[in-house]
Structure formats: structure tokens, C-alpha cells
Amino acid sequence: MFIGCKAMIYTMDTRNLLVQGFGLLLDPATLTIPVDEFLGKYGGYIDYIALVAKSPEGVAYYPSNSAPRHTSFEGFFPVVSSIANDIGIRVYAIIYTTTDGFLGNDPNFRMVRSGGVPVSGHVCPAQETYWQYIASLGVEVASYDIEGIILKDVVYPHESYCFCDTCRQRFSLDMDLTDREFGLEYLRRAPNLLAKWREARAKNIEDLVRIVVQTVQAEKRIEVLPELVLEKQVGFADGAYAFYGQNFAKLIETTNHVLFSLNPWSQEIPARGTPEYEELLKMLEPYKELTRSGLKTSLFVIQPSESSLETIESIRVHLGSEAVIVQDTLPKDYLEKRSMFLGLGI
Numbered sequence: 001m002f003i004g005c006k007a008m009i010y011t012m013d014t015r016n017l018l019v020q021g022f023g024l025l026l027d028p029a030t031l032t033i034p035v036d037e038f039l040g041k042y043g044g045y046i047d048y049i050a051l052v053a054k055s056p057e058g059v060a061y062y063p064s065n066s067a068p069r070h071t072s073f074e075g076f077f078p079v080v081s082s083i084a085n086d087i088g089i090r091v092y093a094i095i096y097t098t099t100d101g102f103l104g105n106d107p108n109f110r111m112v113r114s115g116g117v118p119v120s121g122h123v124c125p126a127q128e129t130y131w132q133y134i135a136s137l138g139v140e141v142a143s144y145d146i147e148g149i150i151l152k153d154v155v156y157p158h159e160s161y162c163f164c165d166t167c168r169q170r171f172s173l174d175m176d177l178t179d180r181e182f183g184l185e186y187l188r189r190a191p192n193l194l195a196k197w198r199e200a201r202a203k204n205i206e207d208l209v210r211i212v213v214q215t216v217q218a219e220k221r222i223e224v225l226p227e228l229v230l231e232k233q234v235g236f237a238d239g240a241y242a243f244y245g246q247n248f249a250k251l252i253e254t255t256n257h258v259l260f261s262l263n264p265w266s267q268e269i270p271a272r273g274t275p276e277y278e279e280l281l282k283m284l285e286p287y288k289e290l291t292r293s294g295l296k297t298s299l300f301v302i303q304p305s306e307s308s309l310e311t312i313e314s315i316r317v318h319l320g321s322e323a324v325i326v327q328d329t330l331p332k333d334y335l336e337k338r339s340m341f342l343g344l345g346i
């Protein structure tokens with residue numbers, strides 16, 4: 001079939017993962033056996049899967065009229081989502097958001113680090129045209145038979161971003177600054193400005209998610225799940241706000257289902273009974289309360305160890321989460337991105 005996809009190289013027994021009731025993220029770029037063979041072998045164990053619809057490279061795995069189409073995998077999303085639906089597997093579509101190797105190389109959209117160095121592969125989320133672009137992809141993807149859309153990487157990579165002309169000029173005007181070439185160090189010397197800067201960043205991410213949710217749901221009543229990053233190395237929700245521009249409370253107001261990414265950069269799922277495990281549960285406690293008033297949550301984990309599966313399930317049960325999506329292969333540029341997202345070596 002399309003497809004020349006090859007089998008995933010698993011770090012654990014795939015069956016164990018699926019029997020646990022978890023769903024896999026499937027990206028044709030990391031497959032090593034045909035997907036139909038994979039579904040034939042494991043389909044009976046699978047309740048739901050997450051199929052990449054728009055890749056981190058910025059290309060669509062379906063015949064998009066808005067995004068560039070992948071030359072080999074244009075049929076991946078329509079074909080696999082259709083097969084999955086036929087055998088009773090629910091499908092989530094993944095749209096990589098600010099990580100975008102296509103638009104992120106466009107000088108009008110790419111992110112710029114403090115100090116003026118442009119960063120390829122990441123899009124500045126400050127522009128409304130970009131929000132509309134992601135929303136249009138959301139509408140396209142929603143035309144397929146899917147459970148919901150996951151907005152992956154709906155973040156700034158770290159606090160050194162984004163200092164592009166648009167971000168700096170808008171902030172200078174709002175704050176009446178005479179210096180339009182400012183960077184992060186300048187803001188750090190003025191705590192009130194830094195606080196306003198963080199507010200503005202979080203507002204961009206919030207507006208992006210809101211526009212996508214509203215536009216998609218105006219067409220079709222499906223769920224849109226922004227990925228909220230819970231990373232202990234940056235201080236969980238506080239770090240997500242300061243570094244990634246994610247105001248969890250505001251983002252939760254934009255939608256009714258969120259995806260918590262658990263320690264994606266430290267890749268640690270603490271064992272039950274440890275202080276780290278208790279700390280993670282404590283961080284999730286406010287959202288457990290919200291699930292009682294209608295918020296749905298799901299979890300995302302990247303390449304978990306076999307021994308951590310039970311712990312992940314206990315977190316899911318504790319939080320009352322709907323789904324656990326597992327990415328079982330590390331993206332090829334994972335280490336580079338990890339350095340960027342943890343602010344290492346900058």
C-alpha cells in the first residue's frame with residue numbers, strides 16, 4: 001500500500017502497550033512495516049490511535065489545499081483513518097503547530113531568538129494569518145472521520161523566543177519603549193516588563209488555540225486538544241507559562257479537552273510511591289477537580305520504559321483521563337530540540 005511505510009522499531013513489546021489500552025502516535029516517516037500489516041497484527045488490541053496529519057516538517061499527510069503535501073505520504077491520513085474506522089478504532093489527528101519546517105523557514109513567519117538569530121523550523125505564533133492557517137488545516141482534517149484534533153507543540157521553544165520584528169515592535173508600541181532592539185536580558189532587568197512580555201506571549205498561544213477551536217467547531221463538533229507541557233525540569237505549569245507561553249488556566253477555557261504531555265524532555269515517569277510521583281500528582285490535582293466539572297484530559301508520553309506503563313495507567317486513573325497517547329520512537333532531532341526546550345547550551 002502507500003506506501004512504502006516500514007515497521008516501527010519498538011523499544012518494548014507493542015502488544016503490552018496496546019493491551020494496556022494506550023494509543024500509539026503513528027507517523028509514516030517512522031514506520032518500517034506497512035500500516036495495513038501493523039493494523040492486521042495489532043488492530044484487535046487497539047481502541048484509538050493518533051495519526052499525524054501535518055508533520056513537524058510542515059507537510060500534510062493528506063491532500064491539503066493549504067499546506068504543502070508530502071510527496072510520498074499524501075495518502076497516509078485518509079487511507080489509515082478510513083481503515084481504522086472500518087475496524088472500530090477511534091482516530092485522533094495530530095497537527096504539529098509552531099514546529100513547522102516549511103513555514104518556519106519563511107522569513108515572514110520564522111521565530112527569532114533573543115539577540116536576533118532566526119531559528120529555522122519554528123513559527124512565531126504572534127500573527128493572525130498564522131492562526132488562520134492552522135485553523136484552515138484543522139477544518140480540512142476535520143472533514144475526515146475523526147474523534148478529535150491534537151494541537152501538538154503549541155508553544156514557544158523557550159524563554160529566549162520570540163524576538164522577531166513583529167513581536168518586538170508590537171511590544172515596544174504597547175509599552176512605549178524607545179529601544180526596539182531589546183532582548184531577553186533587557187526584560188530581565190525590568191521585572192514589570194518581563195511580566196507584561198510573558199502575558200503577551202501567552203496571549204498569542206491562547207489566541208492561536210482559540211481561533212483553531214472556534215473555526216473547527218463552527219464546521220464540525222469535534223474535540224480540539226491543545227498539548228499542555230508538564231515538564232519537571234522547567235517547574236511544571238509555572239515553567240510552561242514562563243518558558244513555553246502556555247497559561248494552562250486560559251487554555252483550558254478555550255476548549256473542553258486538553259492533552260497533558262508528561263515530562264517530554266526529561267523523559268521520566270516517576271515510580272509510584274516516590275516523592276517525584278507524588279509531586280506530579282500534586283501538579284495534576286487542579287485538573288482533576290476540573291474534570292468533575294466537565295473538562296476532559298488525556299495524557300501524552302514519549303518513549304516510556306516498559307516498567308513505567310503501570311505508573312502511567314495509575315496517573316490516568318487518578319486524573320480520570322480519557323486517553324493515553326504514546327510516541328514510541330524519538331523524533332530524529334529530539335536531542336537538539338530537548339536542548340532548545342530545556343534552555344541548555346544557550
Ligand SMILES: [Zn+2]
Nearest residue numbers: 124162164167
Ligand atoms: Zn515573533
